[in-house]
Amino acid sequence: MPAMQRRADIGLPFMKMHGLGNDFVIVDARAHAAALPAPLVTAIAHRHFGVGFDQLAVIEPGRGEADAHLIFYNADGSTSAACGNATRCIARHLMAKSGKAELTLTTKRGTLYARDAGNGLTSVNMGQPQLDWAEIPLAREMDTLELPIDGAPTATGMGNPHCTFFVDDAEAVDLEARGAEIEHHPLYPQRTNVQFASVIGPDRLRMRVWERGVGVTLASGSSSCATAVAAARRGLTGRKVTIELDGGTLQVDWREDGVWMTGPTMHVFSGTLTRDFLDSAE
Template structure:
């Protein structure tokens, strides 16, 4: 795979005009991308600022194929955003769009801070305007906004209390811009998430499907979480899920509002504050590459 040209940071240089409309008018230049991850929750990032570039479900599915593409949990497209530093759109590996992705937002915020020297960013997503800040030592925080707790905000198929749903195990429903269904269990390690996850992702109470978490309370400030992401499957980590389980645990009186979430890929600190849910942790830029013209042409 060819390396991207050198720049000041992981996202530099941005596309030049050679890439305008790259998915509509094929060129012989290929399409640059970045591969990043937050605690093993991995992403392909395409910088479309100033290009008018569009992403199709077919491109997302093909890129997400870990054998014939690049492979990712989510695909992120960076766009221009008047009134903000940048805008982000997200796609799952199955080609469906997602309104938010916490770890990808942190990864891109870290790269943009490194590129520009800024310590704070305003990032526009379908979720709204999110704040990101540099915590020093390569650690990045993102405010994922206030949780949505009413049944129609998640959304659920009918009116009910979201604290304990009428599903076996009495899970809690939360929206962090995408729906979450959190089960508190005695031992998160023994749950067969490959079966449990998809069965609940498609539960009829969730008309837009849902992310599914199994959570074990280790201490009043420490949670063990495993996650099944809608449209992606089993993942090593999930930022929005970490925020959702923190909110759910606090609502149920199991923890305080400042916890460490232990995931398969590492640990995140999550704090439910007055201004929203802050998520803090490390990120990684893995490599830069260029999608070949032949790869892109196959999508035509």
């Protein structure tokens, strides 16, 4: 059997959570270490033969003074340095368990700060955006405000790469076709998340998302942050915006200390992956 968390050899406990329909399997590995090889991650991700998720997150013990360390996987088994909505879900869970109103979390993206925003909402500071071509990264030096791609999208890094198109009507875009095409564009050597956004009011955007390694999702926290940054840079909005996604609404505020994202979360259920399932995924 693979070297992963086993409690009394009964399987692998997990939580199913979502932020605006952007859904996650969360494995708490603070007390028992967990190793999740790519075949197991993809098996769990399958919505018919597994549990189903947009991303899987592992909670590890905090490093230094941090409350916890987070690791993220996409549905195709690849890893991601950032996942905003999963970070908010985990922060809400940890705050509920600890009674704390503020947390410090570490990720491959860096140190993130989370807090209870009241009324059941959770805020996470996703850090400063990466605006230089080499940090995003892009394949070669260029102006990240308008890329040499049809539609002149904006490139932004939020610990993961993003490509944001501003269009008249986000609803009219063939998201599956365009998202899959742009994810693998040669300008993005690590692939990219893709957003199509329309300005629908003062500091209000309608956005739809294609996530790299996943596909169409109902929401994306890091994509929302990237889109808010891109809109502000292009003078379409101010730095504080409301973003309407397929799964609901997020508030994004690009401040001096980073990009703050606020929205609801939901812990749907807890369960245990059986030994039979874990063994079948080896």
